[in-house]
Amino acid sequence: MLELEVEFNNLLVSSASRWTELLIEGRTWTNIALQNSAWQANIDRMRANGAAIAIFQSSDSDDNESVGANARVEPLIREQTWSLWVTPERRRARFVVGDEIVDVVIEGSTFWSNGNGRSFTNGGRKNSSHGQGDGQNLLRTANYVGRLRVAELTDGTKCGRPTLDAKVEILDNSGPEFGPDLHGLTIGDADYLELSVESQSSRYA
Secondary structure: OHHHHHHHHHHHHHHHHHOOOEEEEEEEEEEHHHHHHHHHHHHHHHHHOOOOOOOOOOOOOOOOOOHHHHOOOOOOEEEEEEEEEEOOOEEEEEEEEOOEEEEEEEEOOEEEEEEOOEEEEOOOOOOOOOOOOHHHHHOOHHHHOOOEEEEEEEEEEEOOEEEEEEEEEEOOOOOOOOOOOOOOOOOOOOOOEEEEEEOOOOOOO
């Protein structure tokens, strides 16, 4: 099992060296009730560890109208599409924020963003960055090594290509040294994650 886990981690670490240009298009489904439960479980755990939590909630209602009658009703399942084009020098991403599509182009430390009724740029300031939607979580796989423990690992196939399919558990993330690396994969207390990583060959049964 240890040998398989080392191979899986090596694939995660070296993924960025195996491509020169990528065009990724995807669709994300979110179960709102399950996501809210995961958020609440994480908040409860942080409070139990002594953290101070502040929660803010927005509403579309007018001050003189009933909040219950005018608050936005969220769907049970949310489906969003996104795309990400990447080269070592540039990136372009299109993804949904709220009800609007955001389009961002990134070159070096400069980004130009258009969406939600405004266009702006950071003017190259290195202390200002921009999100790239769910697609970016497929590219920063090296960040996940050390945050996950492989519970099961088997051969698989995705889009006609051999993969290593892993069932992984998140290591304890309650300490101050835990970073936001896994935020794009999960929110809250997931019992486990299922990940598929393209392998060079189907070597393991």
